[in-house]
Amino acid sequence: MSNHRPFAGALELLRAAKLRPTRQRLALAKLLFEKGDRHVTAEQLHDEAVGASIPVSLATIYNTLHQFVDARLLREVVVNPGRSYFDTNIADHHHFFFEETGKLMDIPSDKIEVRNLPQPPHGAIRRVDVVIRVAPKG
Amino acid sequence: MSNHRPFAGALELLRAAKLRPTRQRLALAKLLFEKGDRHVTAEQLHDEAVGASIPVSLATIYNTLHQFVDARLLREVVVNPGRSYFDTNIADHHHFFFEETGKLMDIPSDKIEVRNLPQPPHGAIRRVDVVIRVAPKG
DNA sequence: ATGTTAATTTAGAAATGTTCTAAAGTAGTA
DNA sequence: TACTACTTTAGAACATTTCTAAATTAACAT
Numbered sequence: 001m002s003n004h005r006p007f008a009g010a011l012e013l014l015r016a017a018k019l020r021p022t023r024q025r026l027a028l029a030k031l032l033f034e035k036g037d038r039h040v041t042a043e044q045l046h047d048e049a050v051g052a053s054i055p056v057s058l059a060t061i062y063n064t065l066h067q068f069v070d071a072r073l074l075r076e077v078v079v080n081p082g083r084s085y086f087d088t089n090i091a092d093h094h095h096f097f098f099e100e101t102g103k104l105m106d107i108p109s110d111k112i113e114v115r116n117l118p119q120p121p122h123g124a125i126r127r128v129d130v131v132i133r134v135a136p137k138g
Numbered sequence: 139m140s141n142h143r144p145f146a147g148a149l150e151l152l153r154a155a156k157l158r159p160t161r162q163r164l165a166l167a168k169l170l171f172e173k174g175d176r177h178v179t180a181e182q183l184h185d186e187a188v189g190a191s192i193p194v195s196l197a198t199i200y201n202t203l204h205q206f207v208d209a210r211l212l213r214e215v216v217v218n219p220g221r222s223y224f225d226t227n228i229a230d231h232h233h234f235f236f237e238e239t240g241k242l243m244d245i246p247s248d249k250i251e252v253r254n255l256p257q258p259p260h261g262a263i264r265r266v267d268v269v270i271r272v273a274p275k276g
Numbered sequence: 277a278t279g280t281t282a283a284t285t286t287a288g289a290a291a292t293g294t295t296c297t298a299a300a301g302t303a304g305t306a
Numbered sequence: 307t308a309c310t311a312c313t314t315t316a317g318a319a320c321a322t323t324t325c326t327a328a329a330t331t332a333a334c335a336t
Contacts, residue, residue: 020332022284042322057286062323076219082293082322084219096258105259113253114268118245120234123272130252130268134261158303160313180294195315200294220293220322 008033017071027054028064032074037089039077039104045086077104079131094130107132146171155209165192166202170212175227177215177242183224215242217269232268245270 010029014021031048032038040048046061065086068074077085079097089106096105112130119125148167152159169186170176178186184199203224206212215223217235227244234243250268257263 020283022332024285058322059287059324060285063285078216078219081214081216081222082220084322098258098261099264100261107256111254111256113251115251115253116249117270118249120236120270120272121243123236123238123274124276125270126237126273127271128268129271130266132255132258132263133265133267134258135264136261138262158312160303162314197295197316198314201314222293 013073017068017073019067019071024054024056024060025064025067027052028056028061029068029073032068032086032088037087037106039085039087041083041085077129079104079133094132096132096134098134100136151211155206155211157205157209162192162194162198163202163205165190166194166199167206167211170206170224170226175225175244177223177225179221179223215267217242217271232270234270234272236272238274 010026010033011021013029013033014025019025028045028049031045031052031054032040042058042061042065045065046056046058049056049061065074069076069086072090073088075087075090077087077095079085079095080102085104087104087106092109094107094109094112096107097103098105107130114128114130117125117128146154148164148171149159151167151171152163157163165187166183169183169190169192170178180196180199180203183203184194184196187194187199203212207214207224210228211226213225213228215225215233217223217233218240223242225242225244230247232245232247232250234245235241236243245268252266252268255263255266
């Protein structure tokens with residue numbers, strides 16, 4: 001059978017996030033979280049939803065993605081100017097970014113050692129992002 | 139304190155990059171490289187140029203920034219969706235990103251230890267970017 | 277059930293940042 | 307001076323994201 005992590009159930013997820021379980025949010029949560037770790041753009045998710053006969057507007061896709069980020073169900077990853085990726089893996093981890101294809105790949109945090117983090121002059125560290133940019137070999 | 143390299147002179151810089159030393163490129167090179175390490179957006183540089191009575195169009199700002207990146211005089215840093223920063227520090231280094239103000243601050247590469255970089259499944263590592271995101275203290 | 281209310285969704289407009297186009301201007305060369 | 311290729315430019319076009327105001331829907335009291 002399937003070998004990705006157990007899916008908590010869209011309804012439980014939304015309830016825990018204190019988001020009203022609307023038709024659209026339930027459907028999007030299923031698309032996002034039933035298939036293991038993913039990196040999607042707003043447009044990709046919209047196409048996927050429409051393709052699965054879930055009529056949902058792009059505005060709702062954006063609303064929902066941001067609500068999910070706020071609720072810590074998703075993480076926004078910025079590697080490219082002018083386009084955001086949303087990552088269903090919310091564990092501490094890093095990324096390969098393949099410049100040729102625009103695809104991201106997770107790197108578990110125990111595969112990279114980042115040490116001696118300097119303290120910022122003010123404020124607190126919210127997150128450390130390591131992006132390994134990969135280009136095709138010459 | 140400042141570890142910025144001596145400014146080579148806009149003319150020499152452009153010649154070395156095989157870019158014709160036009161009025162606009164000379165002026166922009168001076169703005170960018172005469173003041174030590176900086177992180178500017180296209181719009182900031184445009185405002186600065188116009189403020190210094192250097193009439194230059196935004197299109198030329200973008201053209202020039204990209205030519206400078208291609209010539210390895212600048213590095214493009216992506217930390218925010220929908221806006222690029224251009225960094226005059228082309229040495230190997232990392233960044234604090236202050237979410238509150240949208241400002242970047244360099245971290246010399248010897249201040250952070252990044253070890254055990256995994257190899258990508260294909261292609262070659264072009265660059266490793268470490269971004270420490272800083273939020274104001276609660 | 278039904279009605280009420282506040283949250284949500286929506287289409288389309290607007291905003292934002294960047295790139296493109298094609299015409300005018302300029303540097304380099306002879 | 308004339309020639310040519312490169313550069314600059316204004317403005318249009320583009321891509322992604324956010325906003326707006328009206329319609330819809332979930333939650334809940336009755």
